[in-house]
Amino acid sequence: MWEKQDQTIFLGASRTPANDYQKAEDLLLKYGNRHGIVTGATGTGKTVTLQILAEGFSNAGVPVFAADVKGDLSGVAAMGEAKDFLVKRAADVKLDPYDFQEFPVIFWDLFGEQGHPIRATVSEMGPLLLSRLMNLTDAQEGVVNIAFKLADEEGMLLLDLKDLQAMLANMAERAAEIGARYGNVTRQSVGAIQRNLLVLEQQGAANFFGEPALKIADLMRKTPDGRGAINVLAADKLMNNPRLYATFLLWLMSELFEELPEVGDPDKPKLVFFFDEAHLLFNDAPRALVERVEQVVRLIRSKGVGVYFVTQNPLDVPETVLAQLGNRIQHALRAYTPREQKAVKTAADTFRPNPDFDCAQAITQLGTGEALVSTLEEKGIPSMVQRTLIRPPASRLGPISPEERKKVIADSPVAGQYDETIDRESAFEILQKRASQAQEAEAKAREQEELAEPQGRSRWTLPDFGGGDSGGSPQPRGRTPSAPRPRTSNRQSVTEAAIKSVVRSVGSSVGRAIVRGVLGSLKKGF
Known part of the structure; x- marks a missing residue:
C-alpha cells in the first residue's frame, strides 16, 4: 500500500530489475500544467490512462475537459465494479483500499444529441480558424477577412452561418465599392466560400455556430465537496468531420488562453484539457495554424491550463509542440513498417534513459495496461523513464447506457442553459431589413414619377395637320383659340x-x- 499524497496523482507502479512492481509512479499536481502526451497503438490502454488521469485531477479539485471518441470514457460518470482483472491489477500495484467512485460529469455534444449543445459565434471563431475549417485559398481567406472587417465597421454581428452567408452575398453586390477600399473581391471567390459554407451546414456545423455561446466558466465548475467537473465531449459523430473537430478544439484552447488570467505556477492546474486523436489537429494543417497551436501550448501554461495530447503515434505531433510536453506516458507501439520503427525510436529518444532496460525494445514488448512513464520531478526535471503498470480506474470501465446518460444530462448544473437556440438581430436580419427598405424606396420613387406627369392630359393625342377650328377638335399646344395662324404656301407646309x-x-x-x-x-x- 502506497502512502497517499495529496499533491500527486497515483498513476501505477513501476518494475524493479527483479521484474516486480515495487515503486509508485506519480504525477505532481504542481507540474500538471506543464502539459503531457499519452501515446500507443490501438488497444494498448490509452483510454484507461486518460480515465485515471481525469479521475485523479477531479479528486484534486481540478476541472477536466476531454473528448470521448469511442464512447468508452462516459463510464467515468458511473460507479466502478469489482471485476476480477481489475481487482488483480489493484493488488499488483498495491492499491489498497481499491475504492469505487462515480465522478461529477457534464456531457457536451456539438450536435446536441448526447449532451448539452456547445455553440460558438462566427465572430468568436474568427477568420483564421474559419478559413482552416473550410480549407480556403489565400485569396478566399482574404475575402473572409474583409467580411469580418466590414461587419465590424458597419456594426453588424456575425453570430451564425446565415449571417456570414448574407454578409458575403452583400459583398458580392458591392464588389466595386469594397474593392476600392480593401482590395479585389471577386464573385468567384465569394461563390467558392458560399459553397464551402453549404457543405459545413450539411455536415452539422450550423448547430455549432450560434447562441447561446459556451461560457468558459461552465467548463471550470466544482462540486460542493471540492471535486472538479469532468466535461466529456461526445466525439463519435464528430469524427466524421475531423476538420470541424480539430478547429473546435483549437478554438476552445484559444478561448481559454484569451479569457483566463495569468496565474504563473499554481499549486495545481486550473483546468486540464485532453486532445484525443490529436493527429487530426495537425493533419494537412498550414504552417500558420501549427504555429498558432505551438504558441497557445507554450503560453497557456501561465494561465494554469494543462494540455495533454492523446494519439497513437508520437510522430503525429510536430516536434515544436512535442518539445513543450513535460509529462509522458508511452503505451506499446508496433514496429512492422519503417514509419513505425521510426516512431519507436522517436518515442524512446524523448525519454530520460534508464540503465536497467533498453527503452526502444521495451516499447515493442509492453503488455496491455503497461506503459513507459516519465513525469516532471522537483524543480521540473524529467524523471528517469520507468516501465509502469497503470492502476485500474475507480469509475466504470466502459460506456454507460443511454438511459444513464439522459439522467446525468437532466441532473447537470447547466441543464436548460444551452438547450434552446437564441436568434437575435445580427447581420442576416439587418441586411434583410436594408434590402426591404431599398425595395420600398424604389417603389415609392416609381409612384412619384407617375404622379409627376401633367394632370388632365391624355397620353393619346391627335396629330395637328393644320386647318381651322372644327368644332370640338383639340387646339394645338401653346396657342389660344383666338390667335391668328400664320399663312404660308400649301407646297411649303407639305414639304416641311x-x-x-x-x-x-x-x-x-x-x-x-x-x-x-x-x-x-x-x-x-x-
Whole structure:
C-alpha cells in the first residue's frame, strides 16, 4: 500500500530489475500544467490512462475537459465494479483500499444529441480558424477577412452561418465599392466560400455556430465537496468531420488562453484539457495554424491550463509542440513498417534513459495496461523513464447506457442553459431589413414619377395637320383659340411636314445627320 499524497496523482507502479512492481509512479499536481502526451497503438490502454488521469485531477479539485471518441470514457460518470482483472491489477500495484467512485460529469455534444449543445459565434471563431475549417485559398481567406472587417465597421454581428452567408452575398453586390477600399473581391471567390459554407451546414456545423455561446466558466465548475467537473465531449459523430473537430478544439484552447488570467505556477492546474486523436489537429494543417497551436501550448501554461495530447503515434505531433510536453506516458507501439520503427525510436529518444532496460525494445514488448512513464520531478526535471503498470480506474470501465446518460444530462448544473437556440438581430436580419427598405424606396420613387406627369392630359393625342377650328377638335399646344395662324404656301407646309415626319422616324444619330443634310439642301432649293 502506497502512502497517499495529496499533491500527486497515483498513476501505477513501476518494475524493479527483479521484474516486480515495487515503486509508485506519480504525477505532481504542481507540474500538471506543464502539459503531457499519452501515446500507443490501438488497444494498448490509452483510454484507461486518460480515465485515471481525469479521475485523479477531479479528486484534486481540478476541472477536466476531454473528448470521448469511442464512447468508452462516459463510464467515468458511473460507479466502478469489482471485476476480477481489475481487482488483480489493484493488488499488483498495491492499491489498497481499491475504492469505487462515480465522478461529477457534464456531457457536451456539438450536435446536441448526447449532451448539452456547445455553440460558438462566427465572430468568436474568427477568420483564421474559419478559413482552416473550410480549407480556403489565400485569396478566399482574404475575402473572409474583409467580411469580418466590414461587419465590424458597419456594426453588424456575425453570430451564425446565415449571417456570414448574407454578409458575403452583400459583398458580392458591392464588389466595386469594397474593392476600392480593401482590395479585389471577386464573385468567384465569394461563390467558392458560399459553397464551402453549404457543405459545413450539411455536415452539422450550423448547430455549432450560434447562441447561446459556451461560457468558459461552465467548463471550470466544482462540486460542493471540492471535486472538479469532468466535461466529456461526445466525439463519435464528430469524427466524421475531423476538420470541424480539430478547429473546435483549437478554438476552445484559444478561448481559454484569451479569457483566463495569468496565474504563473499554481499549486495545481486550473483546468486540464485532453486532445484525443490529436493527429487530426495537425493533419494537412498550414504552417500558420501549427504555429498558432505551438504558441497557445507554450503560453497557456501561465494561465494554469494543462494540455495533454492523446494519439497513437508520437510522430503525429510536430516536434515544436512535442518539445513543450513535460509529462509522458508511452503505451506499446508496433514496429512492422519503417514509419513505425521510426516512431519507436522517436518515442524512446524523448525519454530520460534508464540503465536497467533498453527503452526502444521495451516499447515493442509492453503488455496491455503497461506503459513507459516519465513525469516532471522537483524543480521540473524529467524523471528517469520507468516501465509502469497503470492502476485500474475507480469509475466504470466502459460506456454507460443511454438511459444513464439522459439522467446525468437532466441532473447537470447547466441543464436548460444551452438547450434552446437564441436568434437575435445580427447581420442576416439587418441586411434583410436594408434590402426591404431599398425595395420600398424604389417603389415609392416609381409612384412619384407617375404622379409627376401633367394632370388632365391624355397620353393619346391627335396629330395637328393644320386647318381651322372644327368644332370640338383639340387646339394645338401653346396657342389660344383666338390667335391668328400664320399663312404660308400649301407646297411649303407639305414639304416641311414631310421633312418633320422623316426626322421623327429616324432614331440614330447617323440618320439625324443625313436628315439635317437633306433639310439644308431642300431649304436652299426653296
